[in-house]
Amino acid sequence: MLNVAVLVSGGGTNLQAIIDAIADHTIQDARICLVLSNNRGVYALERARKAKLPSRVVSPADFPDREKFNEALLAAVKESGADLVVLAGFLCVIPEKMVRAYENRILNIHPSLIPAFCGKGYYGLKVHEAALARGVRISGATVHFVDSGTDTGPIILQKAVEVLPEDTPKSLQLRIMEQAEWKILPQAIDLIAQGRVAVEGRSVRILQQAGA
Ligand code: GRF
Numbered sequence: 001m002l003n004v005a006v007l008v009s010g011g012g013t014n015l016q017a018i019i020d021a022i023a024d025h026t027i028q029d030a031r032i033c034l035v036l037s038n039n040r041g042v043y044a045l046e047r048a049r050k051a052k053l054p055s056r057v058v059s060p061a062d063f064p065d066r067e068k069f070n071e072a073l074l075a076a077v078k079e080s081g082a083d084l085v086v087l088a089g090f091l092c093v094i095p096e097k098m099v100r101a102y103e104n105r106i107l108n109i110h111p112s113l114i115p116a117f118c119g120k121g122y123y124g125l126k127v128h129e130a131a132l133a134r135g136v137r138i139s140g141a142t143v144h145f146v147d148s149g150t151d152t153g154p155i156i157l158q159k160a161v162e163v164l165p166e167d168t169p170k171s172l173q174l175r176i177m178e179q180a181e182w183k184i185l186p187q188a189i190d191l192i193a194q195g196r197v198a199v200e201g202r203s204v205r206i207l208q209q210a211g212a
Contacts, residue, residue, distance in 0.1 A: 012044025
């Protein structure tokens with residue numbers, strides 16, 4: 001059984017997609033051992049409560065400096081017994097020490113087809129504003145492992161979504177969530193739980209069977 005810690009900062013629709021996928025067995029052999037938020041009072045925590053999942057708040061505001069917050073974040077994840085850490089809209093930078101401790105065991109979902117519209121400054125609606133400003137016909141989402149860069153780690157899954165002429169950043173954001181993010185994030189967790197994700201240098205190979 002793969003223990004998954006899900007880190008959130010906001011509404012938690014990606015968290016909900018994971019909860020639902022475990023419930024309907026789209027994800028097998030995995031369970032959520034912790035929902036951790038850096039913000040109090042976010043709806044993601046309410047989703048965790050409704051699903052009877054253990055949750056914790058680790059907020060930078062509760063620590064004298066970033067270093068202490070980073071230590072507490074890593075300690076909380078370690079204490080949960082997580083094998084895999086999933087960043088589901090988590091807006092804090094993952095400390096270098098944590099990236100090293102969980103090499104190729106931290107997943108992020110990014111709302112574009114990396115390497116387009118990613119890296120520093122591309123988060124939330126800014127990603128979709130940039131895609132619309134550039135006039136792309138296709139955008140989408142990417143699930144990747146986290147390395148020490150911003151959105152630079154090995155790519156596991158991507159899914160394309162059509163951009164429509166009448167799209168606003170918000171409508172595009174919602175369509176990408178519905179058609180891509182809520183599908184490929186649970187799918188990637190299931191592939192990892194099944195032992196079907198092999199990292200080879202900067203790229204990932206999806207195995208037909210575990211270890212094959
Ligand atoms: C998603 O758009 C995700 O791609 C980005 O943050 C957003 C999180 O939304 N990293 P939610 O909290 O899962 O609803």
